[in-house]
Amino acid sequence: MMPEERRMTFSSVLDIIEGKSRSAVFYVQKQCSNLLEELPELTDDVEPHISWMSTALGKLPDAVNFWLGEASAVTSMHKDHYENLYCVISGEKKFILLPPTDRPFIPYGQYQPAVYRQRDDGEFEVVDRSGAEKVPWIPLDPLKPDLERYPQYRSARPLCCSVKAGEMLYLPALWFHHVQQSHGCIAVNFWYDMDYDIKYNYFQLLDSLCQLPGSM
Template sequence: MSPLRSMFSDKELSVAVTPNGYADAVLGNNFVMPEERKMAFSHFLDIIDKKVEANGVFYIQKQNSNLTEEFPELLGDVDADIGWATEAFGKRPDAVNFWMGEEQAISSLHKDPYENLYYVISGSKTFTLIPPTDRPFIPYKNYQPAEYHEDSATGKWEVVTKHGLDQVPWIPVDPLNPDVERFPQYADANVVTVTVNAGEMLYLPSLWFHHVMQSHGCIAVNYWYDMDYDMKYCYYELLNSLTQTLEEL
């Protein structure tokens, strides 16, 4: 990590912090987002390297094309797009995101409306994948938006409800420990686990459900290409609507 430390020094960056490593995930009746903090990159690296103690799990995961917005210095070493993908999809990526964090940082099961090219630079990422055709086996519920907040005086974490926002539909099942008594339909899901190591790239098609774990200090970049709203999307929406209707019966 020393080249990154020397390159960015005390540059201020956006870091997601949670008490348990689960950002953008279900907790009770809430969909809880991380506390966003600005901090010097050198301080973030000290936390990752365990040189300083910190209360929480820290993860650079801001999905706003933060590679180009916050890490433009890397564009000389990291491509701004994937040539063959840009040609195949007929467009440039909507966002290019930089990821780096602790082993405890986990992305809960979800899907994205993007064609996703995920490249691991250092360490490894483990993806739990479920095809969109398995939507009938994936439970969804609506949750109240909330956000983690650490009390600076006591160091205790609390969940702060974000009033005035629409409820968020999210998947409550944890593929690492699925509660099939509560969600029996999940037992029929076709689950595939893939580990992507340094120097490897995963093509994750749009609408595929995925849950992500990582090795400690893993560094990765992903390219989001906007999906085409074609027959694949229409089929998924039909399947989704039929599933929701059956769930309401």
């Protein structure tokens, strides 16, 4: 399920979040290096990259993303193919983390893509992308896991952590994560493309075995 996307001035977004509008859930979370590409006025306030991470990986980040949103904006469990340094500037982020080795305990399904669209009366409707292929997604909510439907999740060992203003979380590539935030939380993250090495091959093997009939 994809959100409705809107182009707005930054001041308009701030007005909505500071007023705690409930007509919709607003979240600046466009993951295309939006800090550098769309908000250049803010770049003088942050480093262009994390020098020790760039040195360790031998490359610069592929994307530097800016995040600003409401407490109602919750990110469902997923994984990314990036080494992620997540820096909280204001507020707090709460992460539920699971390592790639917990893949056998994490359910996946194939779902028809859809998008939210606001009607003229202000209500939102769900619009199926009928021509699009189904996509894999995790149906489990780690805050309220349905263990009758997904009993294998009992064997998972999630880690919970809070990242507060001035703190940084290193989130390795392929780690599953679910994210909550305080109202008006501001963060910047640095995405470094992962190395598709033997660790990735091992994960691909594990993921393939989990998709075999009767494996879950």
